[in-house]
Amino acid sequence: MPRPLSPASPPAPFRPDRRSLLAGLAAAAISPALPALAAPRILVARPATLALRAPKDTPVLAFDGAVPGPLLRLRRGETLPLRFENRTDQPLSLHWSGMRIDNRHDGVAGLTQPAVAPGGAIEFGLTPPDPGLFVYRPAVPGKTGDLVARGLAGLAVVEEADPPPVDADLVLGVSDWLLDDAGRIATPPLAVLNGGRLGNVLTVEGRPRAAEAVLPRRARVRLRLANLAPARVMTLRISGAKAYVAAVDGHPTDVFEPLHSAFPLGPGNRIELFLAMPAEAGAEVVLSARVGNGFEIVRLRTSEALSAIAELPLAPLPTNDRLPAEIKxxxxxxxxxxxxxxxxxxxxxxxxxxxxxxxxxxxxxxxxxxxxxxxxxxxxxxxxxxxxxxxxxxxxxxxxxxxxxxxxxxxxxxxxxxxxxxxxxxxxxxxxxxxxxxxxxxxxxxxxxxxxxxxxx
Ligand SMILES: [Cu+2]
CATH class of the missing domain: 2.60.40.420 (Cupredoxins -  blue copper proteins)
Known part of the structure; x- marks a missing residue:
């Protein structure tokens, strides 16, 4: 992550009105609540296929058969009971990148716990202390690059108690795949792997094209993006709207900074942006990565409708008081x-x-x-x-x-x-x-x- 871009004056503080409070309550009502004695959320790593390049699907490894793995939504301080089953032929672990969790669940095979053998399973409770966007993936020293390059990565969102109201909360994982001529995941020689593999197919949420959404005019959008590539640094640029960096690596930023033409996102890095859609119908906002001639990550378009929260200023995220106020x-x-x-x-x-x-x-x-x-x-x-x-x-x-x-x-x-x-x-x-x-x-x-x-x- 680079030095901050030129600082901007922070936008006016968010003052909730009745309408936004109602919107917040509505959002809370549709969030799944955990029952008191919940059965564990089962997460299964297994072989699957993915349509990366016609005409043949690519054999991959995937959590619950999905690439990225299923989006997990958790609540800060609440324990999610989990059962992880390994139905691949590789020893695996489950690391929660960025979460300041109990060391016993950090999932580094050989350091914090043994690997989960093929056919094996573990059960544990995950209690995230901080809100934010996080990546789950194996961390098996000697094997991690290959496992992630084959598709084993997913995203977890830990909700704030009082998130700013938005018209859309988009969570997107961008991946980079290195395919051979037959459309299979390539296995590069060690000398190439020394530097890290760069792929030849980029995907957004597992599809080799931009995610798209149609939103009301002047919609407030929260865009959460994670780089799930095994090695590629992606430089982001946005056109058509002003975007503000609200969080990096899961944690809220002190200062809102405008996303100028470019922002680099390394492997494993996460970024959260807030943006305000244009006031005209049919206007487009595009976020792309500077790879080759440019790879579109998301393309948003305005409809005729007007956002119900159009008058709200773009607000910073609530600060995380669990982070130290100072470091001596x-x-x-x-x-x-x-x-x-x-x-x-x-x-x-x-x-x-x-x-x-x-x-x-x-x-x-x-x-x-x-x-x-x-x-x-x-x-x-x-x-x-x-x-x-x-x-x-x-x-x-x-x-x-x-x-x-x-x-x-x-x-x-x-x-x-x-x-x-x-x-x-x-x-x-x-x-x-x-x-x-x-x-x-x-x-x-x-x-x-x-x-x-x-x-x-
Ligand atoms: Cu990590």
């Missing part, structure tokens, strides 16, 4: 995450990935650092490679510190991109006990050693 940097543990390896000019083969001088390992005595619960951590991520590196921290949300002082960017992240040859410092409070992965968000690089882990005691 002067008492922080200082630590490093130095990345080396990969392709180098003049070398025929890429070098193996190293973090702090060696490839990642889950061996119990080989942690990057351990830290007492509640202590601040400042980590210097040094990218001594020829590629941008997107680094993902489990179980915590962090701030990106400014280069010259201890100020920070006005949002929380769990995934940050460090340009090649550059260094970025991040700060977080180590408030979630357990063993947590720090890994390349380009899963193929993690599979080849670009990771480490830390322990909070």
């Amino acid at each position: 940097l002067q008492s922080a543990l200082r630590t490093n995450f130095t990345i080396e390896g990969g392709p180098r000019p003049g070398l025929p083969e890429p070098l193996p990935w190293h973090v702090n001088g060696s490839p990642g390992t889950l061996a119990r005595d080989r942690y990057l650092f351990n830290v007492g619960r509640g202590r601040p951590v400042v980590m210097t991520i040094a990218n001594r490679t020829a590629l941008p590196q997107t680094v993902h921290v489990h179980g915590h949300a962090f701030r990106v510190l400014h280069a010259l002082d201890d100020g920070w960017d006005p949002y929380w992240l769990d995934t940050v991109t460090v340009p090649d040859g550059k260094t970025v410092r991040i700060a977080f409070v180590a408030d979630n006990p357990g063993r947590w992965l720090i890994a390349s968000a380009v899963h193929d690089r993690m599979d080849q050693g670009l990771y480490g882990w830390f322990e909070v005691k």
